[in-house]
Amino acid sequence: MVGKQAADPITDNKKRRRVGFPNLDDGVEANECIKIFLVGGKEEVDAADSFCLDPVDLNRFFGDDGKIYGYKDLKITIWLSSISFHAYADIAFLNTSDGGKGITDLKSALQRIFGESLLEKKDDFLQTFSTESQYIRSVVVNGEVLHYEASKEHNDNSNSHLKVEACAVEVIRMAVNSMPVGQLYSRLVPLVLLLVDGSSPIDITDPGWEIYLVAQRKADEQEYSTLLGFATVYRFYHYPDSSRLRISQILVLPPYQGQGHGRHLLETLYSVAISEKVYDVTVEEPSDYLQHVRTCIDTLRLLVFDPIQPAIHSVVSHMKQVKLSKKTCSFQFEPPASAVEDVRRSLKINKKQFLQCWEVLIYIGLDPIDQHRENYVTFISDRMKVDILGKDSGTAGKQVIEVPNDYDHEMTFVMFRTPGGEVGSIEMDKNQASQEEQLCQLVDERMKEITLIAQKASLHHA
Numbered sequence: 001m002v003g004k005q006a007a008d009p010i011t012d013n014k015k016r017r018r019v020g021f022p023n024l025d026d027g028v029e030a031n032e033c034i035k036i037f038l039v040g041g042k043e044e045v046d047a048a049d050s051f052c053l054d055p056v057d058l059n060r061f062f063g064d065d066g067k068i069y070g071y072k073d074l075k076i077t078i079w080l081s082s083i084s085f086h087a088y089a090d091i092a093f094l095n096t097s098d099g100g101k102g103i104t105d106l107k108s109a110l111q112r113i114f115g116e117s118l119l120e121k122k123d124d125f126l127q128t129f130s131t132e133s134q135y136i137r138s139v140v141v142n143g144e145v146l147h148y149e150a151s152k153e154h155n156d157n158s159n160s161h162l163k164v165e166a167c168a169v170e171v172i173r174m175a176v177n178s179m180p181v182g183q184l185y186s187r188l189v190p191l192v193l194l195l196v197d198g199s200s201p202i203d204i205t206d207p208g209w210e211i212y213l214v215a216q217r218k219a220d221e222q223e224y225s226t227l228l229g230f231a232t233v234y235r236f237y238h239y240p241d242s243s244r245l246r247i248s249q250i251l252v253l254p255p256y257q258g259q260g261h262g263r264h265l266l267e268t269l270y271s272v273a274i275s276e277k278v279y280d281v282t283v284e285e286p287s288d289y290l291q292h293v294r295t296c297i298d299t300l301r302l303l304v305f306d307p308i309q310p311a312i313h314s315v316v317s318h319m320k321q322v323k324l325s326k327k328t329c330s331f332q333f334e335p336p337a338s339a340v341e342d343v344r345r346s347l348k349i350n351k352k353q354f355l356q357c358w359e360v361l362i363y364i365g366l367d368p369i370d371q372h373r374e375n376y377v378t379f380i381s382d383r384m385k386v387d388i389l390g391k392d393s394g395t396a397g398k399q400v401i402e403v404p405n406d407y408d409h410e411m412t413f414v415m416f417r418t419p420g421g422e423v424g425s426i427e428m429d430k431n432q433a434s435q436e437e438q439l440c441q442l443v444d445e446r447m448k449e450i451t452l453i454a455q456k457a458s459l460h461h462a
């Protein structure tokens with residue numbers, strides 16, 4: 001025995017290791033083993049060039065660590081119909097074994113995303129392309145058509161079945177708390193969960209919710225065949241006799257993004273707000289890209305809104321003539337209260353959004369910006385300081401501290417006042433240096449956003 005031990009140490013070590021850590025299962029991240037395809041017909045299921053979705057984060061549906069356990073070589077392929085919004089999951093693996101972390105219940109995890117629209121049998125799923133081919137049409141038949149836009153042909157590289165060819169695109173408005181519409185929304189929930197960051201489903205029984213569907217039909221046909229996108233909007237009461245519209249979720253299906261449908265949907269919502277004399281329109285936690293599209297639209301609307309042109313002109317000419325110092329200046333760079341009110345009343349743009357656009361309007365007014373860039377950056381930097389620190393940001397005894405925050409760079413600062421306003425000078429110097437650095441970084445980012453929006457807006461305005 002002694003001789004054998006001495007002769008075969010490797011085998012023995014291996015055995016010991018196995019006893020210590022029996023079949024340890026590292027699991028696999030949901031993001032790595034699940035692929036979801038959006039398909040518009042039977043023939044696209046299993047086809048090599050189907051349209052693959054890019055979900056924000058699949059891991060969040062799978063436990064605390066986002067992992068799936070107990071499967072060897074797991075591959076999950078999900079087909080999501082863009083006709084009826086049913087889904088089917090093809091789950092393939094070599095074998096299952098409990099490696100200490102159990103065997104993940106895939107069916108219930110997938111149901112948390114896809115709910116009742118997840119069908120068990122592939123044949124049933126394939127059948128929906130014929131049995132439910134008129135699904136969208138049957139839902140929107142009683143809807144109110146708000147907008148007509150003859151769409152152009154797009155020569156992009158997207159999947160041919162999902163491409164919007166010569167067709168008519170309309171926005172159709174419906175209350176969510178009616179049977180067919182509530183059911184359609186329920187079938188759209190998986191797309192909302194997968195593609196709208198941080199979203200959760202709306203309450204389809206609440207009469208305050210409306211859905212605005214972007215639907216397309218072929219030019220030579222009367223019936224709608226494809227849903228391109230949608231927005232859910234809540235109507236809040238506003239004292240004494242009006243309402244506010246809040247856009248909660250807006251989604252253009254990925255194959256149709258970047259073709260102007262999001263823009264048209266927002267423009268339609270604004271025209272509803274204007275014609276129904278609502279107080280204003282707000283957007284619930286807009287993503288960066290939606291905020292970009294929204295600010296492009298609003299800037300274009302503001303560029304042709306006469307009542308505010310004198311106020312823009314006054315700020316622009318002051319900025320062209322005077323060198324702004326970093327110190328506080330008595331000139332009023334903000335839009336006057338009357339302009340804020342005119343913009344809200346006529347265009348339904350709320351004050352916060354107007355201030356975002358105001359910066360772009362001043363930038364465009366200074367064109368060509370080069371010789372006024374320094375002044376403009378001071379203006380932006382001062383505005384950001386006020387946003388972050390409050391009006392009296394120059395006062396001693398206030399500091400900015402950084403707070404981890406997943407949502408918004410601009411919210412990562414908190415101001416606090418130290419007791420008696422006294423802070424150790426070395427400590428203060430360090431903090432101020434890093435505050436300055438961080439502020440510079442935020443100003444840089446904001447300058448990039450403004451430049452991009454100004455370029456787009458000038459292009460469309462010209």
Ligand SMILES: CC(=O)SCCNC(=O)CCNC(=O)[C@H](O)C(C)(C)COP(=O)(O)OP(=O)(O)OC[C@H]1O[C@@H](n2cnc3c(N)ncnc32)[C@H](O)[C@@H]1OP(=O)(O)O
Nearest residue numbers: 248249250251252257258259260261262263284286287290
């Ligand atoms: C409150 C919330 O819901 S936050 C979450 C928002 N939703 C999401 O993030 C989900 C995923 N994203 C989406 O659904 C969409 O991308 C949206 C809703 C954000 C924007 O909708 P889209 O249809 O993609 O935007 P749209 O096409 O109108 O405008 C985007 C770009 O297309 C350009 N465009 C406009 N019209 C056309 C056209 N006819 N042809 C080609 N491009 C066009 C615009 O100039 C714009 O370009 P830019 O980004 O370079 O400025």
